[in-house]
Amino acid sequence: MATPKPRVKVPRRAAAGEIITIKTLISHKMESGRRINKQGSLVPRQIINKFRCDFNGETVFSCDIEPAIASNPYFSFKARVDAGGVFTFTWSDDNGDVYSTQKTIELTS
Amino acid sequence: MKLSRRRALHLSAGAAVLAAIPASLLSAAAADATPADERLQQFTGGRTPLRDKITLTAPEIAENGNTVPVSIHVDSPMNRHSYVEAVTLLAPGNPNPGVITFHFTPNSGSADATTRIRLAKTQTLIAVARLNDGTVFMDEKNVKVTIGGCGG
Numbered sequence: 001m002a003t004p005k006p007r008v009k010v011p012r013r014a015a016a017g018e019i020i021t022i023k024t025l026i027s028h029k030m031e032s033g034r035r036i037n038k039q040g041s042l043v044p045r046q047i048i049n050k051f052r053c054d055f056n057g058e059t060v061f062s063c064d065i066e067p068a069i070a071s072n073p074y075f076s077f078k079a080r081v082d083a084g085g086v087f088t089f090t091w092s093d094d095n096g097d098v099y100s101t102q103k104t105i106e107l108t109s
Numbered sequence: 110m111k112l113s114r115r116r117a118l119h120l121s122a123g124a125a126v127l128a129a130i131p132a133s134l135l136s137a138a139a140a141d142a143t144p145a146d147e148r149l150q151q152f153t154g155g156r157t158p159l160r161d162k163i164t165l166t167a168p169e170i171a172e173n174g175n176t177v178p179v180s181i182h183v184d185s186p187m188n189r190h191s192y193v194e195a196v197t198l199l200a201p202g203n204p205n206p207g208v209i210t211f212h213f214t215p216n217s218g219s220a221d222a223t224t225r226i227r228l229a230k231t232q233t234l235i236a237v238a239r240l241n242d243g244t245v246f247m248d249e250k251n252v253k254v255t256i257g258g259c260g261g
Contacts, residue, residue, distance in 0.1 A: 019218035068208040070225040080218030
């Protein structure tokens with residue numbers, strides 16, 4: 001499997017107290033452990049099992065993920081922005097790998 | 110004390126909301142509790158969810174069971190005193206009923222989440238919200254699946 005690539009959409013600016021929408025996507029097959037491959041064998045489970053979004057070090061939103069989440073997991077959620085700073089996004093793979101990306105946001109005025 | 114019309118309507122709406130919850134989901138103590146019932150009980154701590162506050166959005170017909178868009182929204186102030194702590198999605202018709210549990214904080218601003226899920230077959234999807242004070246709410250949507258996706 002190619003290295004999972006995360007893609008995140010966060011507004012560049014927000015007013016203090018504004019609730020923004022964040023969209024995230026990561027390329028990942030999300031093998032459920034129930035698929036039979038062309039050779040007739042069961043492909044073992046390998047999924048992203050956790051996702052977390054932190055802002056300036058504090059967790060804003062997270063999920064515990066099971067194999068029923070579709071391939072290339074997509075999550076959209078909200079965050080209230082009271083100050084400028086950095087959003088950190090982290091995806092944890094069953095195999096122990098962790099993928100991460102960051103986005104900066106500024107306050108308008 | 111005279112029961113105002115508004116108060117009477119409010120009380121009867123509450124009773125109707127409670128009555129709407131499927132009996133099977135409330136009786137997980139019964140010998141034939143399904144895995145979905147058990148998951149529900151674990152999440153709610155045994156409390157009975159009210160059919161209120163949470164809205165589950167899912168298509169009536171899913172063309173492809175491998176990727177079905179679903180959203181949840183919970184009506185909540187999302188401040189330190191009252192916020193949604195978690196929302197879990199259950200797909201009782203999948204080999205494993207658990208789908209995802211979203212964890213929110215007051216910093217979420219609004220208890221909203223959207224994702225895409227796998228549904229093995231036509232079924233009634235369930236979303237349950239738990240607030241920081243332990244109160245639980247639920248909503249459900251029937252989704253017809255034309256081509257099943259492996260739910261795992």
